[in-house]
Amino acid sequence: MPTGAKSFSVSGYGPDRAGMWHRITARDSVMRRLDWPLLLSSLMLSFIGALLVWSATRNRTELNQGDPYYFLFRHALNSGIGVALMIATVWLGHRTLRGAVPVLYGISVVLVLLVLTPLGATINGAHAWIVISGGFSLQPSEFVKITIILGMAMLLAARVDAGDHPYPDHRVVAKSLGLAAIPMAIVMLMPDLGSVMVMAVIVLGVLLASGASNRWVLGLLGAGVLGAVLVAVLGLLDEYQINRFAAFANPELDPAGVGYNTNQARIAIGSGGLLGTGLFKGSQTTGQFVPEQQTDFVFTVAGEELGFVGAGFILFLLGVVLWRACRIARETTELYGTIVAAGIIAWFAFQSFENIGMTLGIMPVAGLPLPFVSYGGSSMFAVWVAIGLLQSIRVQKPITA
């Protein structure tokens, strides 16, 4: 994964290295301008995530290759790389990256296409991976989320930031939607519906923040609802598919599959109580009753072992991240920055809600990681790049008062 990440961030299209270096070091105020609550919350979430992943994988000998610290180490490494990517992003600056967006977009589309070739691999039932070599694998759809945000922002904000129009016109909106639709369609083919869902919400968030006409927003929402109704009415789904979907609410519908997962997840979280059983002491966690507990169901570890207080703290930290992101979105002067921030908000908010919601049994089960907390390199890199973008937007906005 690091290789993939490197190819992602180390771009030949960046501005002159020496010049950038000079510019950053010359500004002794960069550190002061960073959004520290955002950064600290993100770091805290990654740290808690490391503990939870460690607790969940300590005993899973068939996963951790006999080394209880395997996942702890890898999670810490991923976080470290993520932080480095963030720093790099801040150094480069979102405006600099703006020029590189077409190339980044092109690369990410190629990468998702590769998943559909024999290079692609199925891991945990999702055909969403590229196996690179030596046990490293990459989930390109995570990076597509970023490039969709950047690409749409670039298109939508171009004329507005140039001062030509107050809001993006219909042609631009249609173009930006087309730009988003291409990788989404490819991801849909994998199929990785969870990611497509997140991307759809990102598109909505981006459109909202871009100031595009209400007709587009409402039209998109309407199309989504219409599509869902049509699928239901025309009976395009088999009953077992519907049952699997609905099993989050009624585990009886799919007792061996999704129902089992949600039921065990709910037991794990419910048994935590106020203060939890203590880290490493949860019976559901040590007993490995919850599947995918280091990735999709990592929140159950927090629920069981850290209790309402610990799990609530994670919600609080996510809240801080989103609050700071919203502030950044509102305070930046450029529409480009606003759109990027809003896209990131939509991404983080929906993905967190879906991930935690499914462990709590109020959302259908989908294979989505919890930002910062879940184990997984691609996801970790992507969210830290996103934090880097947010920090860059904040750092590069004119200092107000």
Add this chain to the structure above:
Amino acid sequence: MSNIPETGRTPRVQIRLVIIQVLVFSLLFTLGGRLWYLQIRNGDEFTDEAKSNHVQRVVQPAVRGSILDSRGVPLADNETRLVVSASRTELMKMKDDGKAVLTRLAGVLGMTPKEVMDKVRLCNNETPQPCWNGSPYQPIPVTDEATTQQALQIRERAEDFPGITAEPTAVRRYPAPVKANTAQVLGYLSPVTDEEIEKAKDGDSPFLRSDQVGRSGLERTYDQELRGKAGVTSYEVDKLGRVMGQTQAEPARPGSNVITSIDAQVQRVAEYELNEAMKTARKETDKVTGRKYEADSGAVVVLESKTGRVVAMASNPTYDPNAWVGGISGKDYAKLTGDGSNYPLLNRAIQGQAAPGSIFKVVSASAAVRAGYDFDGSYNCSSSYSLGGQVFRNFESRGYGPISLGRALEVSCNTVFYALGHKEWQRDGGNKPKKNPGDWFYKTAHDFGLGAKTGVDLPNEVSGRIPDRQWKKDFWKANKDIWCKTGKKDGSYAEKIAYENCLEGNRLKAGDSINYAIGQGDILVTPLQMAVIYSSISNGGTLYDPTVGKAVISADGKHIKEIKPKSHGKLPIDAETVGKLDKALRSVVESGTASWRFQGWPQDKIPMHAKTGTAQVYGKQTTSWFATYTDDYTIVMTISQGGTGSGASGPAVRNIYEAMYGLDDEGNQDLSKALLPKPRTALPKIQPDGTIDAPKVRPYEPEKAENAEQPEDAEQPEDADGEEQQPDAPDAEPDTGEQDPGDDLLAGPPGRRQP
């Protein structure tokens, strides 16, 4: 940079950003609320679920306690056997439902495949025995008699026998010391059923799948004590069943041992003598029916008079309780419960009911005293008693003239009691009963404990019945439809009876009271009820709950719970009357109906009391009753279709006494030969490690037949006239079935006493 237009801050964008922010935080609050709901509001429920999720219980069965006789001789214990079991759940996973495996197994065990498969099938309404009555999840024993060779074959070729185990297991054993089989008293075990597990789930002593449960006898009464508690180790396991840690371990607590008041040697004597008496009776010809006596069943009870403890309790026919061990075979089951089996599982001492005949007269005499008649008064013992056109006879057509109640008991004069019963009936209003009739004869029977369970510590005791007014009403209500349908005024005897019953079967009639006064008619008692009554006369009036269990001793010997004798009341008569009854019963032996059976008895050293009884049963031969007691013991014996009281049961009862007291026929006592000259109060010796000393017991050697030919003994005494007639004496045929002979109507020849 400040010259860049603030394109990101147009009002439309700002408003939309606020909307996004509101949406985002409402999502987060939704999550927070749901988290609170799951963890705080319903947290306990999930905590329980999590607990049951990851705990596996491993059960170590407890060794069942032994049942010992009063000296510590085991009547029921355990032995280690190689048990081959099949796991149904494993077999059912196979394509052919395990047929191939079971066929191979049958080959190794030398059984037919069908036998093996029958053992493994589950019982339901249609499945005949053998079938498996326990839980389908529990390994089903195929045989408990596997040889080491067979077990080794099965274990070495484990891949050929999936789901089959061969393991040494503690199995119940009924060793029958000195051939005392004690079957009905001990009872038997069978596997626990699903319903029982469900029912006992939340109790103090929940069942385990592998448990065997006492189904009858002492095994059932003391099941909880004997069973002990299986050791349960709870392991925390993960999803794959791998053990992560041990949460709690409750070590197995072996079952307690139960000391009984049974004396194995006396029990053996009782069983042997009962069986011999029945065999002898079958050789005698019944003068009424002209057939040999059937002697189809019988029972004998030996009680300690002063405590109500059961020293011996035998029921015939009997069976071998070992047949139940490890699952009963179909053939054995049919033999024990089938129509032709004569039901050897029944404990006739507590489950056999019959009219008591003349041994009931102690109750009648007491009732008369309570009703105001003087015990020592003068009552006319006429040769017969007439009621309307019906004649109730004294059978020998012989009267003794005016005699006391004591003498009436001694010579078993029916007419005295006929008259008393009839008079009382009249006093209560006759056919138009008073509002509050005295009903002394019925009330007294109830007060003597008849019509109710004695409270013996054995399951399924029956209560017998006292045919009082209430019973008559209830019985008529239940049967009037059939009676009225089948009854004919001029039909056969049975039809006539039905006709009469249909008309007025709900009323207590004069004939009913007259018959009832001598223990005939609809009255039913159990041998144990009569034993309790006679022991209470012996001990001065206390009705004890008979007990078989004497103490429960924990396996380590540290906790001893003695089962103290408990009484369920006093006789409803004063001490003086008890004394008079006692005296009368003593004279029955010295000069009354039983005297010819107690020739040479050392009456001065060991005063013997007795009452004979011969009860008529419609359509059957007479029931022999013999109730006796000394200061220490009470023995009641009954033989169904066995003839007269003293005739059929007398010698057997005397032999039991002689064995217990160490007497020979001449009445010389040899204490070294005495099995139990005094009731045993001490418990057997318990070693520090909890084991209980079992003394050597010697088998019972009855005097051989050649000694039995004693033509010179047992001359029938002159004063024992009355009903004890020589066989050639004219026998009275009862006029109707309603009429009943007194006791000893058909006494066997006196010279034929069995040793």
